[in-house]
Ligand code: SF4
């Protein structure tokens with residue numbers, strides 16, 4: 310809902326219901342970044358964002374929403390179109406998308422929302438807003454070569470199920486690859502001992 314207060318102040322009363330993308334207090338137009346939607350649209354995958362007409366079908370379809378009511382892709386798109394740059398890019402909620410493509414399949418406007426969500430996250434990463442969980446996973450891969458530490462207990466359990474032990478990985482090689490493609494820099498990973 311948009312309301313007009315005075316001659317120069319546009320107030321956004323609502324862009325979302327409950328949850329992390331909730332904005333209830335009035336916002337001045339000076340708080341909005343009109344270029345934000347273009348920035349997202351210029352990212353690979355973000356091109357279709359401006360076709361959204363807020364029907365809500367993506368939110369109704371989204372399987373993540375069934376488990377996390379605060380996750381409303383419709384509102385993330387709305388906030389992006391409005392220019393709520395900081396709110397969107399620093400929000401933890403944008404990281405919940407499971408890239409399942411259900412919304413993309415059903416969007417009547419042809420918004421490729423799965424790709425748009427990825428574009429938004431890539432922009433967030435570019436600006437240093439990486440969800441702590443992904444930082445943790447990236448750090449584990451850089452240090453251990455995988456996202457968890459294998460130990461005897463895991464291999465004993467696998468043996469009990471008739472599975473082979475977890476194969477070893479070349480940690481140095483993985484670490485070098487991550488460094489070469491600058492993932493370390495993006496995630497500001499600090500390898501143990503460095
Ligand atoms: S289904 Fe498409 S048009 Fe409808 S709100 Fe979602 S992105 Fe926008």
Ligand code: SF4
Nearest residue numbers: 371406407409410412
């Ligand atoms: S791609 Fe993401 S936003 Fe779309 S339905 Fe799947 S989890 Fe929800």
